[in-house]
Amino acid sequence: MVKSVYVASLASSMVVNLLFMIINIYVGGEWSLSWSSKAEAEAEAVSEIACSGHRRAYLDGLVGDGNEPVCECNTCYTGPNCSHFIPHCTADADSGDPLFLEPFWMQHSTSSALVVSGWHRMSYSFNDNTLISQHLESLIRKLHAFVGTAVTQDRYIVFGAGSTQVLRAAAYALSLANSSSSHSPTRVVASVPYYVLYKQQVEYFNSEKFKYEGDAHTWRNRSESDASTNVIEFVTSPNNPDGLLNKAVLHGPNAKTIYDRAYYWPHFTPIPAPADEDLMVFTLSKLTGHAGSRFGWAVVKDETVFNKMVLHMQVNSIGVSKDTQLRAFKLLKAILEEGTQIFDFAYQTMKSKWERLATTLSLSNRFSLQKINPQYCFFYNKVRESSPAYAWVKCEKEEDKGCYAVLKAATIIGRKGNVFGSEDNYVRLSLVRSQDDLDILIQRLQKLVSEEDGAISM
Amino acid sequence: MVKSVYVASLASSMVVNLLFMIINIYVGGEWSLSWSSKAEAEAEAVSEIACSGHRRAYLDGLVGDGNEPVCECNTCYTGPNCSHFIPHCTADADSGDPLFLEPFWMQHSTSSALVVSGWHRMSYSFNDNTLISQHLESLIRKLHAFVGTAVTQDRYIVFGAGSTQVLRAAAYALSLANSSSSHSPTRVVASVPYYVLYKQQVEYFNSEKFKYEGDAHTWRNRSESDASTNVIEFVTSPNNPDGLLNKAVLHGPNAKTIYDRAYYWPHFTPIPAPADEDLMVFTLSKLTGHAGSRFGWAVVKDETVFNKMVLHMQVNSIGVSKDTQLRAFKLLKAILEEGTQIFDFAYQTMKSKWERLATTLSLSNRFSLQKINPQYCFFYNKVRESSPAYAWVKCEKEEDKGCYAVLKAATIIGRKGNVFGSEDNYVRLSLVRSQDDLDILIQRLQKLVSEEDGAISM
Numbered sequence: 001m002v003k004s005v006y007v008a009s010l011a012s013s014m015v016v017n018l019l020f021m022i023i024n025i026y027v028g029g030e031w032s033l034s035w036s037s038k039a040e041a042e043a044e045a046v047s048e049i050a051c052s053g054h055r056r057a058y059l060d061g062l063v064g065d066g067n068e069p070v071c072e073c074n075t076c077y078t079g080p081n082c083s084h085f086i087p088h089c090t091a092d093a094d095s096g097d098p099l100f101l102e103p104f105w106m107q108h109s110t111s112s113a114l115v116v117s118g119w120h121r122m123s124y125s126f127n128d129n130t131l132i133s134q135h136l137e138s139l140i141r142k143l144h145a146f147v148g149t150a151v152t153q154d155r156y157i158v159f160g161a162g163s164t165q166v167l168r169a170a171a172y173a174l175s176l177a178n179s180s181s182s183h184s185p186t187r188v189v190a191s192v193p194y195y196v197l198y199k200q201q202v203e204y205f206n207s208e209k210f211k212y213e214g215d216a217h218t219w220r221n222r223s224e225s226d227a228s229t230n231v232i233e234f235v236t237s238p239n240n241p242d243g244l245l246n247k248a249v250l251h252g253p254n255a256k257t258i259y260d261r262a263y264y265w266p267h268f269t270p271i272p273a274p275a276d277e278d279l280m281v282f283t284l285s286k287l288t289g290h291a292g293s294r295f296g297w298a299v300v301k302d303e304t305v306f307n308k309m310v311l312h313m314q315v316n317s318i319g320v321s322k323d324t325q326l327r328a329f330k331l332l333k334a335i336l337e338e339g340t341q342i343f344d345f346a347y348q349t350m351k352s353k354w355e356r357l358a359t360t361l362s363l364s365n366r367f368s369l370q371k372i373n374p375q376y377c378f379f380y381n382k383v384r385e386s387s388p389a390y391a392w393v394k395c396e397k398e399e400d401k402g403c404y405a406v407l408k409a410a411t412i413i414g415r416k417g418n419v420f421g422s423e424d425n426y427v428r429l430s431l432v433r434s435q436d437d438l439d440i441l442i443q444r445l446q447k448l449v450s451e452e453d454g455a456i457s458m
Numbered sequence: 459m460v461k462s463v464y465v466a467s468l469a470s471s472m473v474v475n476l477l478f479m480i481i482n483i484y485v486g487g488e489w490s491l492s493w494s495s496k497a498e499a500e501a502e503a504v505s506e507i508a509c510s511g512h513r514r515a516y517l518d519g520l521v522g523d524g525n526e527p528v529c530e531c532n533t534c535y536t537g538p539n540c541s542h543f544i545p546h547c548t549a550d551a552d553s554g555d556p557l558f559l560e561p562f563w564m565q566h567s568t569s570s571a572l573v574v575s576g577w578h579r580m581s582y583s584f585n586d587n588t589l590i591s592q593h594l595e596s597l598i599r600k601l602h603a604f605v606g607t608a609v610t611q612d613r614y615i616v617f618g619a620g621s622t623q624v625l626r627a628a629a630y631a632l633s634l635a636n637s638s639s640s641h642s643p644t645r646v647v648a649s650v651p652y653y654v655l656y657k658q659q660v661e662y663f664n665s666e667k668f669k670y671e672g673d674a675h676t677w678r679n680r681s682e683s684d685a686s687t688n689v690i691e692f693v694t695s696p697n698n699p700d701g702l703l704n705k706a707v708l709h710g711p712n713a714k715t716i717y718d719r720a721y722y723w724p725h726f727t728p729i730p731a732p733a734d735e736d737l738m739v740f741t742l743s744k745l746t747g748h749a750g751s752r753f754g755w756a757v758v759k760d761e762t763v764f765n766k767m768v769l770h771m772q773v774n775s776i777g778v779s780k781d782t783q784l785r786a787f788k789l790l791k792a793i794l795e796e797g798t799q800i801f802d803f804a805y806q807t808m809k810s811k812w813e814r815l816a817t818t819l820s821l822s823n824r825f826s827l828q829k830i831n832p833q834y835c836f837f838y839n840k841v842r843e844s845s846p847a848y849a850w851v852k853c854e855k856e857e858d859k860g861c862y863a864v865l866k867a868a869t870i871i872g873r874k875g876n877v878f879g880s881e882d883n884y885v886r887l888s889l890v891r892s893q894d895d896l897d898i899l900i901q902r903l904q905k906l907v908s909e910e911d912g913a914i915s916m
Contacts, residue, residue, distance in 0.1 A: 035567035043573035105576035112576025115501035118563035292780035322750035
C-alpha cells in the first residue's frame with residue numbers, strides 16, 4: 001500500500017513535469033521542440049537495440065541510406081542481433097580493453113548521459129588561458145581523496161591523451177631536467193616483466209635524449225650505473241602484467257622515477273596507502289573503463305617538471321580534446337555522486353573473474369598463476385585478496401616453453417612473455433575484457449586442463 | 459491563412475508526438491523518464507544563459523555547491539552576465555581561435571546537438587580493429603567531394619589530435635621512409651613567412667632524424683641541397699600568416715612535401731581546384747571552428763607513408779579520442795545536411811571582417827596589408843575576392859620597424875613577424891576570433907590611423 005501511494009505520487013509529479021515540459025515547448029503561440037530533443041530521440045533509439053546482450057549499437061555506427069544503427073558484436077558472436085555463437089572461435093585474452101565496466105555504465109545510464117551543444121568549448125583554451133579544465137582537475141583531486149589512491153594536496157595535475165601521452169611527456173620532462181648536467185642520453189629502464197609501451201616509445205621516437213636499457217635490476221648491477229649517467233625508471237604499480245605492487249629499484253641523485261598508477265584502484269588491488277611519489281600517472285581507461293576516450297593525468301610534485309609536461313602537451317597536440325575533458329568530467333561526477341558503487345561493481349567483477357580462472361588452473365600441473373598476497377585495504381577497511389587485471393600464466397613444463405603457441409593451439413590468444421621482457425614460458429591473459437570473452441576463455445582453459453596428462457581430477 | 463493552417467497542422471503533429479512520448483514513458487504500469495532526460499534538462503538550462511551576447515556558459519563551467527553555470531566572457535567584457543564593457547582593454551588579435559563560427563552553431567543547434575550515453579565506445583578500437591571510425595572517414599570524403607577541396611579517391615585517410623599531431627606524424631613518416639637511403643638527419647624547411655609550429659616541433663622533440671633549416675628559398679640556393687640530403691618542405695596553402703596559395707619551392711627525388719591545407723575552405727580562399735598533393739593535412743578547427751576538439755586528418759597517396767602515420771598515432775596516443783570522433787561525425791553530418799550554409803556564413807563573415815580592416819587601413823600611410831588577387835572559385839562558380847584568416851600587416855616606416863610594439867602601444871596584441879621567420883616590421887592580426895574582438899580591433903586601429911601624421915582624410 002505504501003509503495004503504491006509512492007508510485008502514484010511519483011506518477012502525478014511526473015505528469016506535472018511533463019505538462020510543464022509541454023507548456024514550455026508551446027512558446028509564443030507556436031510549438032517548438034527544444035534544440036536537443038532530436039539528438040535525444042536518436043540516442044535513445046540506438047540505445048534500445050539490445051544486440052542479444054552480446055555488445056551494443058553505437059550512435060556513430062549507422063549504415064545504409066536510412067542511417068540504421070547496427071549491432072557490433074563481441075568476439076565469437078555474429079548475426080544482425082549478435083545472437084549467433086561461433087562455435088570454434090578463438091578466445092581473445094590479448095588486449096587490455098576494459099569492457100568489464102560496460103555493464104556498470106548501462107546500469108547507470110542517467111547519471112552518465114551527456115548532452116553536448118554544437119557550440120560547446122570551440123576555443124583552443126579555457127577562459128583562464130590554460131588547456132586544462134579546472135573543474136575536471138578539481139573532480140580528480142576529490143576522487144583521489146575519496147578513494148585514498150593518491151596525495152594531491154600541493155601537487156600539480158596535467159592532462160594527456162590517455163596515460164600513453166602522459167607517460168611520454170613525463171619521460172621527456174625528466175630528461176630535459178637532466179640535460180643541464182650531462183650530454184649523454186638518459187637511460188630508460190623498467191623491472192621485468194614490464195609494460196612494453198615504455199620501450200616502444202623510446203625506440204620509436206628515437207630522440208637523442210633517450211636510450212632504452214631494459215631491466216632495472218640488470219642496470220643496477222652494472223658499473224656504469226654508479227657514474228653520472230641519468231636514469232629514468234618506469235615503475236608500474238600494480239604491475240602490468242603480474243599485478244604486484246612494485247617499488248622503484250634504482251635510487252640516488254641521478255635516478256628519477258615515473259610511477260605508472262593505471263591499475264591503482266580498488267578494482268584491481270587492495271589500497272594500502274595513498275600513493276605519494278614525485279610523479280604518478282593515472283588513466284580513465286582502467287578507472288571508468290573508457291579506454292576509447294583517451295584521457296590520462298599525472299600528479300606531479302615539482303613545478304618545473306609540471307611546466308615542461310604542459311609544454312609537451314602544447315607542442316604535441318595543443319592539449320587534450322575538450323570533448324574528452326567534458327566526457328571525463330561527466331563520468332567522474334557520476335562516480336562521485338554514487339559513492340562506492342563503481343568500486344564495488346569493479347572489485348566484485350574482477351574478483352569473480354580471477355576466482356574462476358584460479359579454480360580452473362588449480363587443477364593443472366602444466367600451467368601456474370602469479371601469487372599475490374592479501375593486504376589491508378584502507379578503502380574497504382579490511383584485508384582483501386587481489387583481483388588483478390591480468391593473469392600472468394607460466395607454462396611449467398620444459399616442452400611447453402613456447403607458452404603462447406601452446407595456448408594458441410587451444411584457440412586462446414594471450415600476449416607473449418617476451419613482449420614484457422620475460423621468457424616465452426610466460427603468457428599474459430587479459431581479464432578486463434567483456435564477460436563473453438572471459439566465459440569463452442574459461443571454457444577453452446577447462447578443456448585444455450581436462451586433457452592434461454596427470455591433471456588433478458575434481 | 460496558409461501559414462496558420464500549416465502551424466496548426468504542425469502543432470497537432472507535435473501533440474501526437476508528445477503524447478507518444480508520454481505513452482512510451484508510461485511503461486509497465488509505472489512512470490519512468492528516459493535515461494537522457496536529466497542530461498537534456500541540464501544542457502538546455504546552461505544554453506539559456508545568454509551572457510549578454512558576449513560569449514556563453516558551458517556545461518562543464520559550473521561553480522559553487524549548487525553547480526551554477528557561469529558566464530565566461532569575451533575579452534573586454536566582464537560581470538556576471540558579461541554585460542560590462544572594459545573601456546581601455548587590449549584588443550586581442552593574437553591567436554587563431556576560430557570563434558567567428560560560434561554564432562553559426564548557435565543558429566544550427568538542433569542539427570549539431572549530440573547525446574552521448576555513458577557506455578558509448580569504451581573500447582580502444584572500433585569493431586574493425588582500427589582506431590579510425592570508417593563512418594567519419596566516409597563523411598570526410600563526401601565533404602571534400604562536395605566542396606571540391608581535395609581528391610580523396612584512391613587515397614588513405616588518417617586521423618590525429620588536431621593538425622598539430624598529424625603534421626608531426628607526417629614528418630616522422632616521411633623521414634622514416636627516407637632513412638634507408640641516408641644516415642644524415644632530414645632537413646625541414648618552409649617558405650618565409652611560415653607557421654612556427656613546424657619549427658617548434660622539430661626543435662622541441664629533438665629527434666636524431668630532423669634538423670630545422672628555416673627558409674625553403676634559402677635552402678634551394680645552397681650547394682648542399684644538390685647532394686643526397688633529404689628535405690621535407692612544409693607548404694601552407696593558403697599560407698598562415700599571409701593567405702597566399704603557396705606552392706612547393708623544392709622539387710626532386712630527395713624532396714618531400716607536406717601540404718598544410720588547414721585554411722583551404724571557401725571561408726578563407728577561392729577554391730581554384732581540388733588539391734591533389736601526395737600528403738595533405740586538414741583540420742576541423744578551421745573548417746567548423748572546433749579548435750577545442752583537437753581533430754585533424756591527412757589525405758595520403760602512398761600506402762607505406764599512411765601505415766607509418768597510423769603507427770605514429772598508435773605509439774603517441776593510441777589514436778584519437780572516440781568522443782572527439784563522435785563530435786566530428788555529428789558536426790560534419792550537420793554540415794552536409796545543410797548544403798552550402800556553413801560556407802556561405804563563413805565566407806560572408808570573413809569577407810566583411812577583411813573589408814572593414816582593409817577600409818580602415820586604406821586611410822593609413824603607416825600600415826599596409828598583403829595583396830591577394832581574386833581567383834575563380836569552383837565552389838561558388840565565380841571569380842571571388844579572398845577573405846583571409848589573418849591580416850599580415852606591414853609597418854611601412856623605418857621608425858616603426860618594431861611593428862608589434864607600435865600596435866601594442868595602441869593596445870592591440872598581434873603576433874610578431876619574427877615568429878613567422880620574417881622581419882619585425884610585420885605583425886599578424888587574427889581575424890578568425892569573435893565579432894567582439896574584431897569590433898575592438900577596428901576601433902583601436904581607427905584611432906591609431908586617425909592620429910597619423912598625413913593620414914588620408916575621409
